[in-house]
Amino acid sequence: MSWNSRLRIVLVRPRNPLNIGAAARAMLNFGFGELWLVDPYSEAFRTAKSAMGAAEVLANARVTKDPAEAYGDCSLVVATSALTGRNTEIVRKEAPAAAAALRTHLEDRKAALVFGSEKFGLSREDLSFCDWIFTIPTAPECPSMNLGQAVAVCCYEIARRSAPVAALKTPASASAEDRDRIFGILMPILRESGFLFEGSEEAQGRKIRRWVTRLRLAPKDALLLQGMLRQIQWKLDHTKGPGTGD
Amino acid sequence: MSWNSRLRIVLVRPRNPLNIGAAARAMLNFGFGELWLVDPYSEAFRTAKSAMGAAEVLANARVTKDPAEAYGDCSLVVATSALTGRNTEIVRKEAPAAAAALRTHLEDRKAALVFGSEKFGLSREDLSFCDWIFTIPTAPECPSMNLGQAVAVCCYEIARRSAPVAALKTPASASAEDRDRIFGILMPILRESGFLFEGSEEAQGRKIRRWVTRLRLAPKDALLLQGMLRQIQWKLDHTKGPGTGD
Numbered sequence: 096m097s098w099n100s101r102l103r104i105v106l107v108r109p110r111n112p113l114n115i116g117a118a119a120r121a122m123l124n125f126g127f128g129e130l131w132l133v134d135p136y137s138e139a140f141r142t143a144k145s146a147m148g149a150a151e152v153l154a155n156a157r158v159t160k161d162p163a164e165a166y167g168d169c170s171l172v173v174a175t176s177a178l179t180g181r182n183t184e185i186v187r188k189e190a191p192a193a194a195a196a197l198r199t200h201l202e203d204r205k206a207a208l209v210f211g212s213e214k215f216g217l218s219r220e221d222l223s224f225c226d227w228i229f230t231i232p233t234a235p236e237c238p239s240m241n242l243g244q245a246v247a248v249c250c251y252e253i254a255r256r257s258a259p260v261a262a263l264k265t266p267a268s269a270s271a272e273d274r275d276r277i278f279g280i281l282m283p284i285l286r287e288s289g290f291l292f293e294g295s296e297e298a299q300g301r302k303i304r305r306w307v308t309r310l311r312l313a314p315k316d317a318l319l320l321q322g323m324l325r326q327i328q329w330k331l332d333h334t335k336g337p338g339t340g341d
Numbered sequence: 342m343s344w345n346s347r348l349r350i351v352l353v354r355p356r357n358p359l360n361i362g363a364a365a366r367a368m369l370n371f372g373f374g375e376l377w378l379v380d381p382y383s384e385a386f387r388t389a390k391s392a393m394g395a396a397e398v399l400a401n402a403r404v405t406k407d408p409a410e411a412y413g414d415c416s417l418v419v420a421t422s423a424l425t426g427r428n429t430e431i432v433r434k435e436a437p438a439a440a441a442a443l444r445t446h447l448e449d450r451k452a453a454l455v456f457g458s459e460k461f462g463l464s465r466e467d468l469s470f471c472d473w474i475f476t477i478p479t480a481p482e483c484p485s486m487n488l489g490q491a492v493a494v495c496c497y498e499i500a501r502r503s504a505p506v507a508a509l510k511t512p513a514s515a516s517a518e519d520r521d522r523i524f525g526i527l528m529p530i531l532r533e534s535g536f537l538f539e540g541s542e543e544a545q546g547r548k549i550r551r552w553v554t555r556l557r558l559a560p561k562d563a564l565l566l567q568g569m570l571r572q573i574q575w576k577l578d579h580t581k582g583p584g585t586g587d
Contacts, residue, residue, distance in 0.1 A: 113359065121490050123483040191501070232501060237369040244367050244493035247486070251494045255437070255478060 098201045099126045102253065104246065105165045107133045107221055108212040112142035117243025118210070119143075119152040124247070125254035130156040131165040131207075162224055163278075166271030171206040172308075173197060174217050174225035175245060177238040185305075186227040193229040194252035201253075207271070208249060213242050220297075223304035224271065226311070269317035277317060278307050280324040287331050344447045345372045348499065350492065351411045353379045353467055354458040358388035363489025364456070365389075365398040370493070371500035376402040377411040377453075408470055409524075412517030417452040418554075419443060420463050420471035421491060423484040431551075432473040439475040440498035447499075453517070454495060459488050466543075469550035470517065472557070515563035523563060524553050526570040533577050 104122055109115050109132060119130060130152050132140060144153050159165050166172045173193070174185070188196060200206050209225060211217035216239075222228075231248055233240060240248070269277075282300060285291050291299050312320065350368055355361050355378060365376060376398050378386060390399050405411050412418045419439070420431070434442060446452050455471060457463035462485075468474075477494055479486060486494070515523075528546060531537050537545050558566065 117487055117490060120483075120487050124479045124486050124490075126480040190497075231497065233370045234372040234500075237366075240370050240493070241363055241366055241489070243487070244363060244370075244490055247490035248493055248497045251436075251477065251497075254480075 098198070099254065100128060101201045101205045102127050102197070103129045103131055103165075103167075103169060103205065103207040104250075105131045105133060105162075105207050105209045106135065106242070107162065107209060107217060108135065108215075109210075109242065110136045110139055110213050111242070112139045114213060114242040115139060115143035116153070118246040119156070121243065121247035121250050122152050125250035127250055127254070128152055128155065132156055132158045133162050133165050134160050162221065163271060163275035166207045166209075166224060166275075168270045168272055169205040169207040170268050170270045171197070171200045171204065172209060172225045172271050173206060174209045174211075174222055174228045175249060176211070176216060176228050176230060177233060177240065185222060185225065187230050188227055189230045189232055190249070190252050193227075194249070195256060197229070198253055198256045204267070205270075208253075210242060210246060220301055223301045224274075224308065226308060267314060269312040269314050273312070273314065273317040273321075274307050277312075277320055277324065278304050280321060280328060281307070284324060284328055284331065344444070345500070346374060347447045347451045348373050348443075349375045349377055349411075349413075349415060349451065349453040350496075351377045351379060351408075351453050351455045352381065352488070353408065353455060353463060354381065354461075355456075355488065356382045356385055356459050357488070358385045360459060360488040361385060361389035362399070364492040365402070367489065367493035367496050368398050371496035373496055373500075374398055374401065378402055378404045379408050379411050380406050408467065409517060409521035412453045412455075412470060412521075414516045414518055415451040415453040416514050416516045417443070417446045417450065418455060418471045418517050419452060420455045420457075420468055420474045421495060422457070422462060422474050422476060423479060423486065431468060431471065433476050434473055435476045435478055436495070436498050439473075440495070441502060443475070444499055444502045450513070451516075454499075456488060456492060466547050466550075469547040470520075470554065472554060513560060515558040515560050519558070519560065519563040519567075520553050523558075523566055523570065524550050526567060526574060527553070530570060530574055530577065 104118065104127060106115065106118060109118075115132070115135070122128065122130060128151070135158060140156075140158065157165070197206055197208070208229065209217065209221065211221060217225075229249060231240065231245065281303060285303065286296070350364065350373060352361065352364060355364075361378070361381070368374065368376060374397070381404060386404065403411070443452055443454065454475065455463065455467070457467060463471075475495060477486060477491065527549060531549065532542070
């Protein structure tokens with residue numbers, strides 16, 4: 096498996112078939128093949144598939160409603176965003192350094208590079224899945240790039256490094272799947288245990304997901320955490336209501 | 342005048358209004374403002390102008406039938422092309438080195454970066470105006486980039502260098518206007534003097550233009566050459582036919 100087959104491009108809620116086609120074309124131009132679409136406007140994807148030249152990438156593209164599925168076994172999930180972002184919680188790395196970091200990771204591990212919709216970019220919810228933000232330095236007067244062009248610039252920057260920059264490798268970390276599993280076990284526990292306030296569960300969910308992402312658990316530590324949480328859930332299930340405990 | 346205002350983007354025979362709009366948007370993203378269109382499909386430009394977001398760049402865009410006018414006072418004219426080009430006469434520089442060379446030139450001189458039509462790229466005639474070719478390294482299986490995306494990648498690469506790479510500057514050279522003037526004086530002389538074979542004047546014209554381009558004349562040497570050629574032409578005009586000489 097070559098390094099470039101370890102990169103997954105993920106388009107979240109793309110609206111314009113031309114942009115989907117353009118993204119696929121840029122991927123082919125720079126030797127990347129794996130495209131995922133999260134919750135695309137269905138008409139958009141159908142049109143893109145029938146009309147575009149980059150048939151190979153589009154034919155193999157995967158569609159899902161669930162971002163966690165799209166990030167799957169990737170152990171690094173990188174968002175893209177214009178310089179002037181609203182979210183300041185997440186580390187931003189600017190191209191070309193961002194591309195160098197990704198390239199180093201791809202040497203032996205999988206990564207996803209995530210692009211938001213043309214109109215709204217990535218939501219706070221989307222960003223909660225992501226380790227850091229890949230930023231293309233643009234002019235302050237016109238910071239927001241066209242989707243297809245942003246994909247092209249990122250793919251170019253990652254591909255032009257034929258070998259990874261010599262750098263201390265970050266230690267192996269849990270995949271997005273593992274993280275999502277942890278999130279999925281943790282939330283009911285927190286709900287049940289009264290940690291979540293009623294009414295603002297969505298915002299709290301984001302906060303929790305971000306927290307899980309930030310942990311950057313080693314794979315075996317992720318397993319351990321899952322084990323602990325499952326046990327806690329079991330306990331909660333078996334101590335419901337007064338008088339059911341032992 | 343800042344360095345980025347010295348770059349002129351020239352689209353030769355663009356066909357698709359979306360691509361013209363996308364090119365303008367990418368220019369704005371990276372702080373470039375001067376767009377020229379050589380012989381665009383007129384419908385395409387009208388549609389682009391009315392539909393696109395990058396209104397400022399498009400409103401100020403200049404249109405001409407004459408490539409020499411578009412390159413005007415630029416003393417460096419750089420073509421763009423996929424790696425697998427047919428033309429081997431011209432030096433190719435690969436990004437990012439190509440961008441560094443351009444950026445150095447822009448420090449105190451003007452340059453044009455030229456993109457061919459979506460379908461046919463740049464012709465041999467187009468290339469005869471150009472000093473060298475800016476190449477984006479792409480995958481051999483899919484070397485040809487979408488026009489808007491190619492503009493984005495080039496603009497990104499040029500803009501991300503906030504300061505020019507320390508390099509020996511090439512000496513000042515004649516502008517494209519000067520070169521075109523020389524070409525314009527030289528051709529009739531060559532025709533009249535029997536240097537050009539009948540029937541293949543177009544191909545010979547290209548060859549001559551390439552030659553003028555390759556000279557990379559210093560400005561004062563260009564003036565000198567023009568003076569010499571004008572004198573030769575005068576002489577030819579006054580010695581026509583047998584018996585008219587003195």
